[in-house]
Amino acid sequence: MLLITGATGNIGHELTAALEGKQAKVRLLVRDPARAAGRAEHVVADLDDPATLPPAFDGVSKLFLLTPGIGLTQTEHAVAAARAAGVQHIVHLSSANVLGDPMPAMGRWHHDREELVRASGIPATILRPGAFMTNTLEWLPTIREGGFVLNPIGQGRFAPIDPADIAAVAAVALTEEGHQGKQYVLTGEEALTVIEQVQILSTAIGRDLEVRPVASPEEAVRSRFPRGAPPALADALIEGYTLMRADTTGFRTNTVRRLLGRAPRTFSDWCTRNTHRFRS
Ligand SMILES: NC(=O)c1ccc[n+]([C@@H]2O[C@H](COP(=O)([O-])OP(=O)(O)OC[C@H]3O[C@@H](n4cnc5c(N)ncnc54)[C@H](OP(=O)(O)O)[C@@H]3O)[C@@H](O)[C@H]2O)c1
Numbered sequence: 001m002l003l004i005t006g007a008t009g010n011i012g013h014e015l016t017a018a019l020e021g022k023q024a025k026v027r028l029l030v031r032d033p034a035r036a037a038g039r040a041e042h043v044v045a046d047l048d049d050p051a052t053l054p055p056a057f058d059g060v061s062k063l064f065l066l067t068p069g070i071g072l073t074q075t076e077h078a079v080a081a082a083r084a085a086g087v088q089h090i091v092h093l094s095s096a097n098v099l100g101d102p103m104p105a106m107g108r109w110h111h112d113r114e115e116l117v118r119a120s121g122i123p124a125t126i127l128r129p130g131a132f133m134t135n136t137l138e139w140l141p142t143i144r145e146g147g148f149v150l151n152p153i154g155q156g157r158f159a160p161i162d163p164a165d166i167a168a169v170a171a172v173a174l175t176e177e178g179h180q181g182k183q184y185v186l187t188g189e190e191a192l193t194v195i196e197q198v199q200i201l202s203t204a205i206g207r208d209l210e211v212r213p214v215a216s217p218e219e220a221v222r223s224r225f226p227r228g229a230p231p232a233l234a235d236a237l238i239e240g241y242t243l244m245r246a247d248t249t250g251f252r253t254n255t256v257r258r259l260l261g262r263a264p265r266t267f268s269d270w271c272t273r274n275t276h277r278f279r280s
Pocket residue numbers: 005006007008009010011012030031032035045046047048066067068069093094095096129130131132135163
């Protein structure tokens with residue numbers, strides 16, 4: 001049995017679909033059963049509440065572990081439940097931020113989670129993606145409000161990855177041999193500025209979009225969280241925007257191509273598949 005955490009999220013949704021063709025027995029760990037309706041077998045559990053985990057982990061041999069937000073407790077709970085259930089392989093979703101030198105806060109949380117997974121003694125595959133294409137959905141409020149996108153990173157570039165490609169790599173690591181003990185850094189193949197991304201989105205949805213520069217990373221966080229972000233998250237985002245603005249995050253890897261035998265999906269593909277989300 002293969003257990004998927006984060007099953008209702010960007011990667012989890014795609015991973016469930018990717019595993020359908022692989023004849024693997026799959027169970028989704030979900031907090032809200034309504035969100036799993038019509039999909040694979042599911043168990044209601046919460047990674048913040050360790051007492052809910054044993055039924056979800058019962059009989060599980062492979063785990064896709066995704067812990068959102070900040071902090072370590074969800075990973076601690078999941079690893080303890082995995083050990084108790086005799087899980088034999090964890091495919092763990094981390095972040096390319098762990099490679100930063102010095103390591104930014106976003107990377108430190110993921111690094112410490114990786115350490116917990118490694119210390120469990122359960123063979124693991126670590127996925128370290130860069131920024132997701134789905135982060136573009138954070139532009140929706142300003143697009144709806146006034147047809148504009150705030151640009152917190154100036155001319156900085158990054159190579160966004162489609163969560164569907166992360167899911168495809170996870171599906172391979174979970175169902176094929178030879179991936180235990182490996183770490184995969186996953187990016188798209190196009191290093192784009194925000195201005196270039198907005199142009200691509202604009203073409204896909206058939207609507208002119210304006211790009212407005214943001215004076216400082218602090219202003220970018222205030223506009224993203226008008227009612228205030230938790231201080232640790234705000235600091236980490238400011239640090240992240242500052243690094244991107246300095247154009248230090250445009251690296252690309254060929255790992256998706258190597259593992260999947262095809263090019264990563266382009267940002268244009270993602271926009272075309274998601275036009276309905278920007279038009280509604
Ligand atoms: N965005 C990026 O650019 C980026 C880059 C590198 C790494 N990452 C990492 O990627 C992960 C996010 O992946 P994603 O975008 O696929 O996720 P997502 O769309 O944000 O969804 C989060 C998932 O976690 C579930 N969840 C939240 N709290 C939970 C809890 N207490 N117990 C059990 N499940 C819970 C949610 O379920 P509900 O339906 O119940 O809410 C949902 O399925 C994070 O670890 C992030 O740090 C992100």
